[in-house]
Amino acid sequence: MTPSAPAAAAPRPAARRRGRWGTAAPYLFVLPAVLLFAAFKLYPIGWSFLLSLHRTVGGTETFVGADNYARLADDPLFWTALRNTGVILVVQVPLMLALATGLAVALDSTLLRGRPVFRLGFFLPMVTGLVAYGIVFSVLLNEEYGLVNWLFGLVGIDPVPWLTEGLWARISLGLALTWHYTGYNAVILLARLQTIPAELYDAAAVDGAGALNAFRHVTLPGLRPALLLTTVLSTIGTLQLFDEPYVLTGGGPDNATLTIGVYLYQNAFKYFDFGYASAVAYALTVLVGVLGLIQFRLLGEKS
């Protein structure tokens, strides 16, 4: 007779399964992520706050308290950057989201053949490298050699100073952003659209609602959470906008496309004024936080 299997192999009651490491296990599992987060996010965040209270004088950091923040308040270039960023936020983001909503509805329509192809096509710009597409746009929009002006020339339209005149530079930037992000937002909206129950549309049709009314009273309310998400994300993205203006215009001409991100970069890496750049970063953080809260209030679910 063989002895029965050792007790260890027997299933133990749950309460006894917690050994010495039992309670610590979850913490151990999250430890790597926490460590990485602390090293690569928390540390720079804390460090840049310290930096924002300092000024580099003759190669050494001098503590100056809130001086850098006081400088911000009456720095005309900072306000220019803020205004430019605000304009993009107020003009480009709503237009893009309206376009994305229309696109989502179109891509959801059963009348459209080859929907996956279209969905992929509209989403693809999102996966192109930011700098790569920035350069492609700058080549397309080059005043003298660009494809766009060449095509305009064929139909007898004068060349447009896409990147060298303030207003046009802003328009070019808006076009590039719209091309890049509309499809991405449309995909988010589309995902939400597909969760709206068909019964609601049937009920609306029974009540005699046309396509427009159905859109107004069924589609839009249904899209609300996704619209909130895309609005908040686009706001944050816009406030941090850097790559496109950096590659397309460098913030010019005459600061017409200077965004807070580009201004921060100039202060840090052109003027070596890391303290001031950090202050710009913190001002931006506060701004993002405030705007995010407002949007949640306005668009959030009413409890």
Place this chain on the structure above:
Amino acid sequence: MTDQQSGRQPGRRQVLRGGSALAAAGLGGLGLTGLTTLTGCSGSGDTGAGGSGAAGDPRKGKITVWSWQGPAEQLKALIPEFNKTYPDIQVTVEDIGNPAIWDKITAGLAAGGQGLADVLHIGVDYLPGYVERFPGGLADLAPLGAPAHKDAFASGLWQTVSPDGKRVNALPWEANSAGFYYRADLFEKAGVDVGALQTWDETIEAGKRLKARTGVHLLGIDKPASQPDAANFFQMLLQLQGAFYFDLEGRITLDSPEAVRAMTLIKTMNDAGLVSNLAGGWNALMSSLKRGTAAVLPWPTWFGGIIEEQVPGEAGKWKVRLPPAVRRGGPTAATVNSTHLAIAGSSKQQAAAWSFVEFALTRPASQVRIYRGKGIAPALLKAYDDSVFHEPSAFFSGQRKGEIFLDALKAPGSAVNYTADYARALKLVTDAQSKVLLKGADPAKVLGEAASELARQTGRKNVR
């Protein structure tokens, strides 16, 4: 929420330039908090070696050199000769491109010398900033033997590389004097004797005749300032008066009478319709050159080589002279910029790097070779003994171009104090110039505002 989820991904990027990688990383948002951080760039000057003493073997090692376009090509061509003398030093020259190189050096210095090349090609506009903001980031060349060459270079340049007379931050390579390249054939058609023009006021009058007779602009400026060098012409007019953005004590002189005078000349030209718009920077300048939209290129010594390269078919139509004076009888010579080779403080091969720098910059034969290749004018005075600087140039209508600029180099010049805040000053100047050229603003007013703003941003005093 992570970067990757946000509507405008600030996360992973293929970044063109090393420098922007750092910057871009700093712009990686934190989802909802949207926090932008400066990836721990301390800027505290913790830059490793600190450049004390020589590192490594002066006859052996592997070194990397960072430069840009033409100069990089010339340094590459020098390697075989260098290896005859130093067979055990392996040199790699990398063409980083300009202005990309500044971001890349800045990022490297900010990261305590991580990833920097051993030898760095640095313009006079960046050198003081690097030295002041990143102490020890560039090696002190004095212990390596630099002071032996103190008197070998054009006057004023030693002060640029060794402000305190003890520490040597770099060795001078190029010395560029203000120049005035012009299409002699067009001026002839307009009945103007360019050689007789003494002042810029006279030049503007000549420009009006030129425009009326030939339809060609006098010169071009990047009016919206798409590149920082849009202010080159303004800066030249300033330096022809012995003035600059800062005085030798580092005080701000942005709205000095000289500066207002220079900007007023530019406004007068522009109002008379004599200035073509080079919006877009370098590419616009090149296409303007090829299409002949302006008769004068008020660019320094090195630009002659560019003209020959870009429009070889126009040989014999071009001439060069020193620029007219701003005030009658005033100076016509100004050293408008210089470039230098420095050695990274973090380099483990400082001695071998120094061997290369010394070979390239203090040996006349090296400099002559570089001048033949690209028209880069040496700061090394001994190089000018070579016949190449005294030969008539077929392209420039048989003129002895080298001698014209040599005269300018030998003329007494005033030292220029770029300070560590040059980049900020330049930004304000280009903005002010854009307002004058695009919106017709008043020169005295915009320069006054720029000077006040610069004082506020830098804590420097204004001279008024």
